[in-house]
Amino acid sequence: MTKRIAVFVGSLRKESFNRKMAKVLTTLAPESLMLEIIEIGGLPLYNQDCDDEGKPPAEWTEFRKQVNSFDGVLFVTPEYNRSVPGVLKNALDVGSRPYGQSVWGGKPGAVMSVSPGAIGGFGANHHLRQSLVFLNVPAMQQPEAYIGGAAQLFDAHGDITNETTREFLIKFMDAFSAWVAKNSSKNV
Amino acid sequence: MTKRIAVFVGSLRKESFNRKMAKVLTTLAPESLMLEIIEIGGLPLYNQDCDDEGKPPAEWTEFRKQVNSFDGVLFVTPEYNRSVPGVLKNALDVGSRPYGQSVWGGKPGAVMSVSPGAIGGFGANHHLRQSLVFLNVPAMQQPEAYIGGAAQLFDAHGDITNETTREFLIKFMDAFSAWVAKNSSKNV
Numbered sequence: 250m251t252k253r254i255a256v257f258v259g260s261l262r263k264e265s266f267n268r269k270m271a272k273v274l275t276t277l278a279p280e281s282l283m284l285e286i287i288e289i290g291g292l293p294l295y296n297q298d299c300d301d302e303g304k305p306p307a308e309w310t311e312f313r314k315q316v317n318s319f320d321g322v323l324f325v326t327p328e329y330n331r332s333v334p335g336v337l338k339n340a341l342d343v344g345s346r347p348y349g350q351s352v353w354g355g356k357p358g359a360v361m362s363v364s365p366g367a368i369g370g371f372g373a374n375h376h377l378r379q380s381l382v383f384l385n386v387p388a389m390q391q392p393e394a395y396i397g398g399a400a401q402l403f404d405a406h407g408d409i410t411n412e413t414t415r416e417f418l419i420k421f422m423d424a425f426s427a428w429v430a431k432n433s434s435k436n437v
Numbered sequence: 438m439t440k441r442i443a444v445f446v447g448s449l450r451k452e453s454f455n456r457k458m459a460k461v462l463t464t465l466a467p468e469s470l471m472l473e474i475i476e477i478g479g480l481p482l483y484n485q486d487c488d489d490e491g492k493p494p495a496e497w498t499e500f501r502k503q504v505n506s507f508d509g510v511l512f513v514t515p516e517y518n519r520s521v522p523g524v525l526k527n528a529l530d531v532g533s534r535p536y537g538q539s540v541w542g543g544k545p546g547a548v549m550s551v552s553p554g555a556i557g558g559f560g561a562n563h564h565l566r567q568s569l570v571f572l573n574v575p576a577m578q579q580p581e582a583y584i585g586g587a588a589q590l591f592d593a594h595g596d597i598t599n600e601t602t603r604e605f606l607i608k609f610m611d612a613f614s615a616w617v618a619k620n621s622s623k624n625v
Contacts, residue, residue, distance in 0.1 A: 260485070261482065261483070261484035261485075261486070262484060262485045262486050262489075263486055290482055290484065292482075294449065294478055294480075294482075294523065294524040294527065295449070295517070295522065295523060295524060296449035296450060296478065296524075297448070297449075297450045298449070298450050298451055301450075329483070329526075329529075329530045329533070330526075330529055330530060330533050330568040330571050330572055331567050331568050331570065331571040332520075332521065332526065332564055332567055332568045333520065333526065334483065334526070334530060335482065335483060335523050335524070335525075335526035335527025335528070335529065335530045335531075336482040336483060336484075336523070336527065336530075337523075338517075338518075338520065338521065338522070338523035338526050338527075339482065339523025339524065339526075339527060340523070341517075341518055341523065342517045342518060342522060342523045342524075343523075345517070345518050372567060372571075376520055376564050376567070379519050379520055379560060379564070380518040380519050380520045382519065383518050383519040384518055
């Protein structure tokens with residue numbers, strides 16, 4: 250059965266390398282996975298008072314409902330200042346609350362960092378992984394994906410220019426499919 | 438000469454322990470420091486397009502101008518999902534751009550994490566420190582400040598209930614004052 254995967258992109262830039270990558274992954278994923286990008290740029294900054302007072306912004310409620318409906322989660326993120334972009338961390342925070350109602354728990358996940366630089370967003374990738382431990386998102390360990398040199402990665406149509414990278418991405422998505430199948434919270 | 442310190446609180450909750458702590462630190466700081474809380478809850482999520490198109494939101498421009506005018510920075514933050522709250526990371530991201538115009542570089546800083554839990558926000562504290570490396574904020578190393586048990590820390594007036602903690606906070610601020618004096622970018 251096809252598993253539905255929510256994809257979160259850590260950059261709001263229109264021509265974001267990470268958004269391009271997310272789109273590419275959507276096309277390279279095996280038939281067992283159906284990927285859908287969930288927008289996070291419209292989520293108000295997390296403030297616990299809104300939940301405590303029973304007045305969460307409509308965008309939070311919609312986001313939580315949306316994510317809840319998926320079978321797994323995939324994060325495709327740049328590194329901002331050696332860590333996770335605030336915009337993506339805010340989405341994690343919003344989805345993690347109210348207390349006891351996190352949308353993340355038990356959903357199998359994977360992390361890919363994409364960066365124009367040489368170290369491929371390693372800092373963001375592993376800071377995100379630390380949060381996923383707490384959020385109880387079983388995160389695929391291998392293959393790790395620190396994609397550097399992103400400025401040379403896509404052609405004018407947003408396709409991958411480099412066959413080796415393309416093969417790696419297929420391998421990554423195949424491994425993620427197996428990971429999702431094994432760790433799905435819907436498995437009995 | 439008195440140094441002006443911008444204080445950033447990582448929680449937007451009205452009754453936030455971290456906000457209470459920031460206010461306490463304002464009163465316990467030596468005369469050599471003048472602390473002022475800078476609000477970060479109204480900053481739109483960072484999107485590089487706005488800077489690239491020369492149309493940064495007014496809130497970003499105001500924030501950047503404000504922070505630029507200070508001599509040092511102090512972060513008082515809870516831990517959200519074992520890392521820095523999205524709201525605080527977003528403020529770091531907004532202040533770090535446009536490229537080459539970061540407001541953070543060279544400003545001496547300190548980090549205090551405050552949490553109801555036992556590990557005192559260690560995860561947030563050190564993720565934040567990783568960003569401060571990149572942002573070239575000379576961050577005070579000792580004393581470290583992982584303040585746990587925050588729910589028992591304040592009385593109804595927001596004052597510290599515990600004399601040992603109060604003494605530690607004074608020591609922390611005195612050390613920070615010396616750190617700022619030594620590392621001020623305005624030193625010649």
